[in-house]
Amino acid sequence: MLGAFFTGSAIVERQRLGLAARATLLLLCSGLSLVDSLHQANGSLDVLGRLSVLVAIAILAVVAGAAWPQSVWVPVAEAASVAVLVMANAGPHQPLLPYLLAPALEAGLIAGVRGAVATAGAAAAMFLAASPFEIRKGQSLTYSSTASEWVLLALATGLLAAWARRLGVRTAGSNEAYPAAYRLMTQLRTVSRHLSGGLDALSLAHIVLQQLRDRTGFDRAAVFVPGPEGELVVLAGEGNVPDWDTSLASDGLMAEVWSQQRGAARQSGFSGTKGLVSMALPLTIGARTVGVVALERRFKWEMEDDIDSLTSILDEAALRIETALLFSEIRTIATAEERRRLAREIHDGIAQELAFLGYVLDDLAARSEQEDMQGELRDLRAQVTRVVGDLRLSIFELRSEVQGQTGLGAALSDYVRSIGAASAMTVHLVLDETPNRLPVEAEAELLRIAQESVTNARKHSGAQNLWVTCRINPPAARLTIEDDGTGLGTGRDDSYGIQIMRERADRLGATLSISTRPEGGTKVDVALQARPVEIASDQGAGRDQ
Amino acid sequence: MTTVILVDDHELIRQGLRRAFERDADFEVVGEAGTATEALRLIGELQPGVAIVDIRLPDANGLDLVKRLRAGSEKMGIVVLTMYSGDEHLFGALEAGASAFVSKDAPAEDIVAAARHAAVSPRAFTASDLAEAMKRRLEPTGPRLSPREREVLAMLAQGLGVAAIAKQLFISESTTKTHISKIYEKLGATNRAQALMSALRLGLIRQDPSPDRP
Incomplete structure (x- = not known):
């Protein structure tokens, strides 16, 4: 889940960078075109037309990039289109060439060296293909040197981006995970201080049941999570639910929903009773099922498609409940470890020392000549025996779990x-x-x-x-x-x-x-x-x- | 005179026990060890009449040491000492081949007495709580069935099927199946006949099917 999160945020970062690069280069190209148009005879109308087409290409590329964020073909096609635009309608229009850096940058970030080469290659191919038709006489030489300069610059940008991408991939894995985990733990600590019982899975489960009660009525309902032996155990329930079929190995409704990860309903109760209808909804996080919410009542559900909308309100709850369960597991593990440590400490420390004291008292009593002194020492010995006995039981208590x-x-x-x-x-x-x-x-x-x-x-x-x-x-x-x-x-x-x-x-x-x-x-x-x-x-x- | 070796990682305990054995003219403490390794070396060297062994040693389980000592000598007395409670340690000592089992809250005289017994009859196990522990061990004969499981078992013994049991107990068939599989699991059975056989053997059901069906 965390891995997916980081990849997702990296894509957003990259798209932002792509957008910024495009905007800057569009501004640059517009400025250059305007300056250029002052020296040209064919007026500013043409220039505005070409600029609008360039803007359109840029917008299309951004939209397509959002739809296929991992596809290198979007910047390749973008570069090719820009190359065509540069050559089209009595080109070449050199002021538009700087824009080639934008797709190259993006392709380098998406697909590394391959992407950079593909984008620069596409632009170069378009220039070559169009040159026999479009180049006005006399411009050919300056044009081909300027175009190849920009193609090379685009390639260099793409390669730089590819290099930056490799650095980014390396750091995203190690460095970003720590602050994120740290933030999560800090939040957990804050939350656990505010709630009496820490992050409380039980209350969260009851909230889910309350939400479901508001959305659709039920007679009995419960939230189930996997238990220690792989079966489902009740986390929270309303109404009496002990005879429900919670085995994951059976062909029951809960087992089906657990494995299919899709909510389902049946025209009988969870224990097979006629006259009841039952519904089970999965608690899922990504591709993982973390629990099942089961509802049962006497009257049939209003709409079948209710299942999907009901399932959707569980998505957020699933994450919360799973986190709470993890948190309580961590607490249980930490507590158990602390109890074992205490048991060891008592066992190796005070218990042995008191036992030794007992032996010393035995010795003193055995050596004592006076009877009344002997009696007192025996009494004291009995007290020490009692205390050591208590400590032995405490050790046992601390160790039993x-x-x-x-x-x-x-x-x-x-x-x-x-x-x-x-x-x-x-x-x-x-x-x-x-x-x-x-x-x-x-x-x-x-x-x-x-x-x-x-x-x-x-x-x-x-x-x-x-x-x-x-x-x-x-x-x-x-x-x-x-x-x-x-x-x-x-x-x-x-x-x-x-x-x-x-x-x-x-x-x-x-x-x-x-x-x-x-x-x-x-x-x-x-x-x-x-x-x-x-x-x-x-x-x-x-x-x- | 019986020679004794004390094996315990707590020096104070060894000191206290040494005092107790020194008071008794029948015993002489010839060595002390704080680890199992040291104990094996010393015992091999000195061949004592009795070894007093703590159940918890820093480098090994005391009971494993007892097993090795017993494998090496049938005649040596071995007294197991412990600070832990719980019958499993007592029975662990018995099975490892110890001669006696004493808890550390007992007076030093008890330990000396256990050593005396161990020296004379090393293969006759004794412990102060032995009779009670045996009773506790035998009391709930093997598996504990819940009241509901006992009901289901009784109906299985009457030859009722899953559906009939479910109906009589007002529970679902799948719950009944779960009860039955739990019963099988507890009785170590894989089918009804086996389950009923071991239930009979354990006295969980009687031979004659009970006539008092509701």
Whole structure:
């Protein structure tokens, strides 16, 4: 995409240069012609006629150059026409010769040495072909030397342009990319500072759905992007969409739209239900599909050609969503790297040092003669053991992550299991996952929220039991963590943790509630929901009847 | 007297362990190594009775070192030490041929006790959390099916087809197919018969088709 962008801007640059060269040379030729006409008998009318033809040739060349920006034939034809004009109607009209530099310059820029030679050659050929007929007696010698001078000058200009082109091609690749990338990153930084959750793909997807709702009604709709295992996952949805066929390997509507890159509609719902109509639109950037927007409703679409106009409003959104997804991927990678670094640091630093302190305490206790001193040292040793145990769990927590193959369910059950192993709590886990997965970023945030609340329960509540329930039904998910401990205290110890949990939930667009259980203990409830379908959609559908 | 070599890249840990072994008249620390390479050289040279090996070494995985040591000697006691949690390290040590597995938050006495055990019966694995870890390992027998997948599996066992299952569960046929392919994947099966066989073996379904169909 960036490559195409640079080529595009280079063409615009070159066309601007061509235009400027033509304008300047036209002015020069006009001046020379006027001066020339003062010395000629056949008046200024002829001169004006020839100048208008030259201007016409120049305009034609600019227009044709815009239509076929990469074609060297445009300047070649331009040079040939100018040569004919110079010779036509009792030529040669030497004041027009300087104009030959313009096509030569352009041809050199378009096609290098080949272009320069072709243009100069075309002009020379025209001069040679016309010379027996048009040259007035006595002028032949001066004429042929002047014409060949200008042809050579045109060739030199073309070669200079060819040389400049080679320099330009070399620098455009390396130098221009950096400022552009830098600008892009700066913009990303600015945008990410203004939005609470950075460049937020989720909100962007909801905006797309809102736009589609305004343009055409729907009962259920969702934006899908490729997931970690190559299937489509819901980025944002309105209404309940978990049973839609999102497999890219099937012959479903979404798979078809994904591969064909063209919107399509069917007279059945996405899960094959009769009485519903469905439509899928591709999110494309250039020749790449980056997602699919799927809509379903009860009444048929108003016009078939709606699909194209609907697709066109997605083009800009596609770029934004893809950028946001890339941005969040970068953030995820950076965060994961930082977590691994922290884990290493704790593992190699403070954890080992505390373990050593523990061994020293063991030694002191073993050597101590006094019983009460021994008892105190053993107590202290137990504290050190507890702290090292906590650090070991922190290391484990920092190292556990959601990945391509390891979904939220697997990562969560591994984590909860090791908590059960390392603490006095009995852990009860209920997992209910559909085959479809949430976006990896959402899974990661949910895992971190679960870890934070489990850690709070383990450290501060003195609970006997921990109940972890996780139901995933994309785009909805619900996670509850309950314990039978002392419940919410003053909140002083864990308020920072709760604040971070809230931030994570906000980033997901999820609701977080922390409450005291009636039976005692704490309940943390995170709900990530598909936006409920508004009643307006029914009215929208009714309007279409 | 049993000779001991300490292999850990953290000097403090080696120092602490040395203190613990020096208190015990049955042991003598004859060498310390901070890397796997150094450990291999020292152990080859000194032929200690027991090697204490940290699971994470700067130049190699501690468990790989354990495998090499075990391949070289059946009689040497090997105690694996770790700061990591997670059962996979414990089972990794067991499979590599270690004699004992101790976490670094345990008191020094535990490590000495593990070394004592390792010296006597190097091929009988022990760990403080072994029984619990085995229980956890066996508990969710292999694959975990989601409630919906269990429903679909039960219907497959009754001999229902894709269309019938979809209808009963009020889901689309393609979703049903996805559930079924997930079940196959989790059970390592490529067709219905194989899936049902392994589901039976794992106790996910019973032999008699359940009569309580809705």
